[in-house]
Amino acid sequence: MKYLAQQPGGLTDEDFNKDASISVRDRNWFKVNWDLLNVTLDYKISESTKLNWRNYHLSAKREALGILTYINRPDPGVGTPRDLMADKYNNYGSELRLLHQYSLLNKETSSLLTGVRVYRGMTDRKQGDADTGSGADFNFLSADPSKSQYRFPGTNVAAFAENIFQITNKWSITPGVRFEYISTKADGYYYKIQRFVPDVKIDEQKSNNRSFVFFGIGTSYKPDPAVEVYANISQNYKSINFNDLRVLNENARVDSLLKDERGYTADMGFRGKLKDWLYYDLSVFYLKYNGRIGSVFTTDQGNMLYRLRTNVSDSRNIGFESLVEADILKLISHGSSKKKLTVYTNFALIDARYINTPNTAIKDKKVEFVPPLLFRTGLSFGDQRFNLSLQYSYVAKHYSDATNAEYTPTAVDGAVPAYRIMDFSASYNWKWFTLSGSVNNLLNEKYFTRRADGYPGPGILPSDPRGYYMTLQFKL
Numbered sequence: 001m002k003y004l005a006q007q008p009g010g011l012t013d014e015d016f017n018k019d020a021s022i023s024v025r026d027r028n029w030f031k032v033n034w035d036l037l038n039v040t041l042d043y044k045i046s047e048s049t050k051l052n053w054r055n056y057h058l059s060a061k062r063e064a065l066g067i068l069t070y071i072n073r074p075d076p077g078v079g080t081p082r083d084l085m086a087d088k089y090n091n092y093g094s095e096l097r098l099l100h101q102y103s104l105l106n107k108e109t110s111s112l113l114t115g116v117r118v119y120r121g122m123t124d125r126k127q128g129d130a131d132t133g134s135g136a137d138f139n140f141l142s143a144d145p146s147k148s149q150y151r152f153p154g155t156n157v158a159a160f161a162e163n164i165f166q167i168t169n170k171w172s173i174t175p176g177v178r179f180e181y182i183s184t185k186a187d188g189y190y191y192k193i194q195r196f197v198p199d200v201k202i203d204e205q206k207s208n209n210r211s212f213v214f215f216g217i218g219t220s221y222k223p224d225p226a227v228e229v230y231a232n233i234s235q236n237y238k239s240i241n242f243n244d245l246r247v248l249n250e251n252a253r254v255d256s257l258l259k260d261e262r263g264y265t266a267d268m269g270f271r272g273k274l275k276d277w278l279y280y281d282l283s284v285f286y287l288k289y290n291g292r293i294g295s296v297f298t299t300d301q302g303n304m305l306y307r308l309r310t311n312v313s314d315s316r317n318i319g320f321e322s323l324v325e326a327d328i329l330k331l332i333s334h335g336s337s338k339k340k341l342t343v344y345t346n347f348a349l350i351d352a353r354y355i356n357t358p359n360t361a362i363k364d365k366k367v368e369f370v371p372p373l374l375f376r377t378g379l380s381f382g383d384q385r386f387n388l389s390l391q392y393s394y395v396a397k398h399y400s401d402a403t404n405a406e407y408t409p410t411a412v413d414g415a416v417p418a419y420r421i422m423d424f425s426a427s428y429n430w431k432w433f434t435l436s437g438s439v440n441n442l443l444n445e446k447y448f449t450r451r452a453d454g455y456p457g458p459g460i461l462p463s464d465p466r467g468y469y470m471t472l473q474f475k476l
Contacts, residue, residue, distance in 0.1 A: 010459025028066030071459035084130030150188030313357035419447035
């Protein structure tokens with residue numbers, strides 16, 4: 001995959017409310033060269049034992065060129081340098097899985113899945129002043145980048161096993177265990193920006209090696225072939241990444257003491273079918289993270305606003321989710337109709353908050369980018385020849401940082417207002433031809449889902465207005 005895109009940059013809240021289609025950055029560009037090789041081997045050892053081996057190699061480049069300064073400040077214009085971030089990736093991965101099915105004493109079929117994964121990645125990252133023009137010229141002004149240059153080697157080795165114990169034909173228990181070894185390193189330099197005196201070059205080497213084991217267990221009970229009751233609980237883990245080791249951005253900074261996250265997830269629910277016309281899945285869940293990595297809107301000694309990425313505090317998510325899908329014509333006609341009229345709804349209520357912290361600016365505040373309510377519904381009508389679909393989505397208001405700031409002048413942090421989206425699609429098949437089309441954002445809603453602290457912003461990134469698509473497919 002290769003592409004070159006000119007990026008409009010972000011917007012302040014004021015600019016977005018006036019006209020979401022404007023751009024205050026016309027010197028921003030983004031280029032990607034992405035080559036991915038994947039080889040998969042499936043081998044059937046016997047009727048009950050199967051082997052799966054997946055291998056991949058990624059060789060890629062990503063270059064972002066433009067103005068990273070606060071979006072409420074104008075671009076100084078042609079003749080002034082732009083910021084260039086140039087990454088090269090050279091990653092390898094291999095995962096071997098063995099699936100074995102066997103019978104217990106009661107002759108019910110149980111399944112064992114075990115495997116190992118090895119990953120080795122290398123990221124070369126450079127950041128500095130670049131071309132002073134307005135075109136897509138991805139060249140640094142000097143041989144050594146003026147802001148930073150790093151090599152980020154990463155290694156991950158994992159071994160895992162899980163087993164479905166089919167206790168009876170109705171009840172199963174699935175325990176699992178996983179071992180992880182993670183090595184994250186950084187080797188390079190960056191320039192410490194100082195006022196009134198020249199910047200200071202600082203050589204830096206970091207290494208973070210850790211290993212751990214975590215467990216999980218789930219169970220399923222089917223009192224009837226059409227009904228299933230289930231419950232699961234498992235430990236979880238989220239490691240820091242390369243951007244957490246070193247970032248140079250006026251809008252964002254990283255806590256030097258940042259640590260990995262640990263926690264657990266638990267859920268329970270029931271699902272099933274009713275006479276082949278109704279499918280349902282209702283569940284509740286609890287998600288806990290200790291030392292959750294998040295963003296805090298704050299200011300420095302010079303009263304400059306920025307987003308700090310740090311271990312904010314413990315967090316917990318409590319939620320309810322439901323999925324219901326029904327074929328109305330199948331119900332009315334008792335399964336004799338050749339057409340279908342399907343209605344579905346997906347509804348989620350989530351209360352996600354920061355807990356166990358003495359910081360009053362964060363305590364009991366909502367976790368960023370977790371909408372408290374999501375609702376999706378749709379209607380589909382058709383048969384084997386044609387189909388019409390209408391979909392509607394509602395996402396409630398949420399926030400982009402842990403302090404739940406409603407507004408900031410730089411637009412890097414603030415509220416993400418509620419929005420409603422409607423999409424329509426249609427298709428028709430005639431012999432070898434299929435004509436399909438869609439209208440996305442049918443009501444032309446003006447909305448956004450993200451506030452960026454860097455490329456392709458900074459600031460508010462407006463979502464697409466109404467868009468039309470049409471496809472003609474021919475099959476022999």
